[in-house]
Amino acid sequence: MREIRSLKKWVEDYEKVKQHRDDLSVLIEFLKAGEITEAEVAAHFDQTQRLMEDIEFRNMLSDEGDPLSAVLQITAGAGGTESCDWAQMLLRMYLMWAEKNKFKVRELNHQSGDVVGIKTVTIEINGEFGFGWLKGENGVHRLVRISPFDSNAKRHTSFASVYAYPLVDNSIEIIVNPADVTWETMRASGAGGQNVNKVETAVRLRHHPTGIMIENSETRSQLENKNKAMQLLKSQLYEIELQKKLSARDEIEASKKKIEWGSQIRNYVMHPYKLVKDVRTQTESNDVDGVLNGGIDPFLKSYLMLTGQKN
Numbered sequence: 001m002r003e004i005r006s007l008k009k010w011v012e013d014y015e016k017v018k019q020h021r022d023d024l025s026v027l028i029e030f031l032k033a034g035e036i037t038e039a040e041v042a043a044h045f046d047q048t049q050r051l052m053e054d055i056e057f058r059n060m061l062s063d064e065g066d067p068l069s070a071v072l073q074i075t076a077g078a079g080g081t082e083s084c085d086w087a088q089m090l091l092r093m094y095l096m097w098a099e100k101n102k103f104k105v106r107e108l109n110h111q112s113g114d115v116v117g118i119k120t121v122t123i124e125i126n127g128e129f130g131f132g133w134l135k136g137e138n139g140v141h142r143l144v145r146i147s148p149f150d151s152n153a154k155r156h157t158s159f160a161s162v163y164a165y166p167l168v169d170n171s172i173e174i175i176v177n178p179a180d181v182t183w184e185t186m187r188a189s190g191a192g193g194q195n196v197n198k199v200e201t202a203v204r205l206r207h208h209p210t211g212i213m214i215e216n217s218e219t220r221s222q223l224e225n226k227n228k229a230m231q232l233l234k235s236q237l238y239e240i241e242l243q244k245k246l247s248a249r250d251e252i253e254a255s256k257k258k259i260e261w262g263s264q265i266r267n268y269v270m271h272p273y274k275l276v277k278d279v280r281t282q283t284e285s286n287d288v289d290g291v292l293n294g295g296i297d298p299f300l301k302s303y304l305m306l307t308g309q310k311n
Contacts, residue, residue, distance in 0.1 A: 016051060024044055068167055072163070075120045085113070094294075108217075136280075140159055202217035
């Protein structure tokens with residue numbers, strides 16, 4: 001049914017663009033006859049162009065796995081308190097982006113920083129093409145600013161890593177050998193009811209062949225958390241297989257370098273000037289506040305166009 005809906009959407013959008021193009025030809029004839037203004041023709045042309053661009057961008061989301069929801073893991077890097085605060089800022093950026101684009105979000109795991117912010121957080125961004133849009137966010141994000149935690153008002157550089165992978169559903173079968181997995185239980189950290197803090201409901205899964213470790217503390221049910229952790233493991237294994245098929249696993253691994261200098265994919269500079277720049281696509285924006293408020297579409301689209309051209 002999902003595949004049928006997707007195909008139906010392609011046909012509907014094609015028909016819409018075709019109708020707009022035909023209407024544009026008629027409007028040009030009306031303009032020549034002096035019956036309408038150039039501004040009316042220009043407005044219709046802009047609308048037609050936007051529809052065309054939307055179809056082109058969706059064509060960039062045609063890789064296997066792109067239609068699936070995304071799991072996003074944000075981890076603070078070198079920099080202590082500064083980086084934990086930066087990881088919190090990145091989380092807010094993605095949450096605001098998801099809200100603007102009508103995605104549903106669930107928090108799967110959360111480890112608070114010692115002073116402020118977060119050490120690591122895992123969220124599920126649920127909706128069609130969630131992974132397709134966010135797959136280019138893999139890597140290290142670097143922030144330069146005057147630190148609010150430094151009484152001397154010095155400039156600080158902070159790092160955080162983002163790892164996005166597709167959330168597998170029932171249509172994808174991934175087999176995990178039980179002998180390859182070990183489980184640990186622990187108390188959930190952070191605020192919550194008495195049961196959350198006193199009973200070991202949080203789980204940690206280790207997959208020995210790959211070294212993948214999953215932590216989940218989403219619910220008060222240990223069984224539900226185990227089931228979700230297994231789904232996340234299968235999702236990461238699926239992402240690994242996707243990258244093998246695309247012969248791009250080396251690029252993903254290269255983006256997961258040590259979370260510090262020289263490994264970033266995007267720089268967010270708040271001092272001495274304001275600039276967000278993606279080092280892969282060279283896309284820039286001077287509206288740092290707008291980007292941190294979820295306005296990351298230009299960066300997502302430029303990455304999709306870059307990888308689409310490579311393919």
